[in-house]
Amino acid sequence: MIRVFIVDDHPVVIEGIHSLLQNEKDIAWVGQAMNAASCLGFFVNNTADVVLMDISMPGMDGVELCAVMKEKYPGVFILGLSTFNQGLYIKKMMENGASGYILKNSSKEELITAIHSVNDGSIFFSGEVGQALEEYQKYSKTKLPLLTPREKEVLELIAEGYTNPQIAEKIFLSQFTVDSHRKNLLAKLNVKNTAMLIKFAVENKLL
Amino acid sequence: MIRVFIVDDHPVVIEGIHSLLQNEKDIAWVGQAMNAASCLGFFVNNTADVVLMDISMPGMDGVELCAVMKEKYPGVFILGLSTFNQGLYIKKMMENGASGYILKNSSKEELITAIHSVNDGSIFFSGEVGQALEEYQKYSKTKLPLLTPREKEVLELIAEGYTNPQIAEKIFLSQFTVDSHRKNLLAKLNVKNTAMLIKFAVENKLL
DNA sequence: CTACCCATCACCCGAAACAGTGATTCTTAC
DNA sequence: GTAAGAATCACTGTTTCGGGTGATGGGTAG
Secondary structure, three states: OEEEEEEOOOHHHHHHHHHHHOOOOOEEEEEEEOOHHHHHHHHHHOOOOEEEEEOOOOOOOHHHHHHHHHHHOOOOEEEEEEOOOOHHHHHHHHHOOOOEEEEOOOOHHHHHHHHHHHHOOOEEEOHHHHHHHHHHHHHHHHOOOOOOHHHHHHHHHHHOOOOHHHHHHHOOOOHHHHHHHHHHHHHHOOOOOHHHHHHHHHHOOOO | OEEEEEEOOOHHHHHHHHHHHOOOOOEEEEEEEOOHHHHHHHHHHOOOOEEEEEOOOOOOOHHHHHHHHHHHOOOOEEEEEEOOOOHHHHHHHHHOOOOEEEEOOOOHHHHHHHHHHHHOOOEEEOHHHHHHHHHHHHHHHHOOOOOOHHHHHHHHHHHOOOOHHHHHHHOOOOHHHHHHHHHHHHHHOOOOOHHHHHHHHHHOOOO
């Protein structure tokens, strides 16, 4: 018997999912909350196996609540819920310990598969969520300034810790040229020093 | 009907999975390969919906094959297989476009759930694999030198692009002190400049 | 053909980073 | 109570970075 708890600030969603699950004999509805605080309140004296959690809520949002819950109750599995495709938040919520993610309008079968998988300690992403993540990555890439092949080359060598003179020697250039590329990188990516350059590059998967 | 293809260099595994799946009426066994080359050969004139792929194989390994397959046939979903817990390779394979991961000794139910989920475009991780990933992360963290609170603080500010004098002003320290912390960071993390420091920090989730 | 971008090279200069060395205080652990 | 490490500060160099400015040649698209 899997004990399920839900946190969502939309009563409609709570009711909808409740009705989808009420005839499942191995799933027990143990409670619900409409904000982070009452969710945490519930867990003081009660528990659950799987928590369905909305991503956006007034006050503390799902991303933060997820981190707090996982900190206090590491054994509780969290399954994220969202109505729309929020790649960035999905990513953050996974980093905060969620075990999976589905859309609120997913089918009954998908919902139940997800709950079972998560309860077994598995990780489950619905297909639409996977697409959202991909689209988010593509989207962030289109917003990136285009780097020339030489610039990418120099960027990679900088990330590996080579200095301008070393890079120059390595790819047979004048150190002035390498310096030019380096300055162009800083300008194009709108950062002001090596630290920001590398951080930006890693975060945007340029390396 | 889900068309399943398997790539594994162990005949025992191929046979085992074949027998597990042969009575499933919505799963069709379309072929098998014992190395990357013959897998690629199969896909020249044939196709499949889901490919079960071993992580370690002679010649081109699963990680690489996964990248090649996804490049040539983006519509084919790849489900990773491994006998042991290889956190690092699992991570790499996911980065190369795999849709999920299970252990070879997983139950029939889990195998079938995984194939269905992946075929729907979802992402599925078996619980043991999730544990492997977690353990891998913990393991890599234990291998990390311990940074003091001050050092972490300085590290974060460096990553945000502040210079030593700016950091000194921001947290009310002498720039000499900040410089000391910075040098200790370089020494502890065994890197030789800011670029390597930030790259290392991001990769090891110190930021 | 000409305007534009890429790639190359050059120089100056101040600021920042990096290397080495050493010192003091304070807490924490044995 | 003392040994160890954290946190603080100090001085001196050398190297690298980053800003500014500008030049040349090659390819390409209008």
